[in-house]
Amino acid sequence: MTPLIEPALLLALRDGTAHGYDLADQIADHLGLKRIDHGNLYRGLRRLEDEGIVVSQWNDGEPGRSKRTYALTGAGEELLDVWAQTLQFTKERLSTLLDSYERKP
Amino acid sequence: MTPLIEPALLLALRDGTAHGYDLADQIADHLGLKRIDHGNLYRGLRRLEDEGIVVSQWNDGEPGRSKRTYALTGAGEELLDVWAQTLQFTKERLSTLLDSYERKP
DNA sequence: TTGACATATGTGTTATTTACATATATGTTA
């Protein structure tokens, strides 16, 4: 159960650029997971780039395995705002469910 | 985004038996949705019955379209308890995300 | 200098879930 990866990713990027592998760690930390699926993350990043939510740039010239550095676009920041509302609503629904659960009949 | 249907369903059944169509309304109310997909709900109920989480009984003899009345089993109540913990964890993760969102850099 | 492991980015494939459409039968009401 983790459809929270997208907002966690947008949040991480709002606080600074990062590359995919970094994001995987940050997201896992933030969501309290051991690790998240790398394959799906990279595909997700490609999709977000197609949609104009993020932009990427290859770190050429630097030594080591070449990395793709991602950054949020304006549309990405707007999407994060929408996500925040969604998460807020969801949190309230969870509270309602948990309240019902607590007051047993 | 509604993987909350199962716990909402279990909660509804904890507070009394009901048939599928009823459950659809109760769950939608509880989750603040207009309506939930009936096809998937009935398939879900069948699956839960296979797993021993709920039991059903046809209301024969009574007039009108025949209904299947569902009730929670002991295993169902235990599953609800597990769900409550999961929802609590998820709520905390949402809070963490929302807190990060609020404290903008 | 080789072997193991971490970093880093990806593709392929399967399984699961969700969404949308359709079918059937009965009851109610304009």
Added chain:
DNA sequence: TAACATATATGTAAATAACACATATGTCAA
């Protein structure tokens, strides 16, 4: 009688998530 609500269900396509694998570089210890 036509439209709409109740009630249960199947069929199928689309979207997600899970799991496995491939490739390339860097580091560090035996």
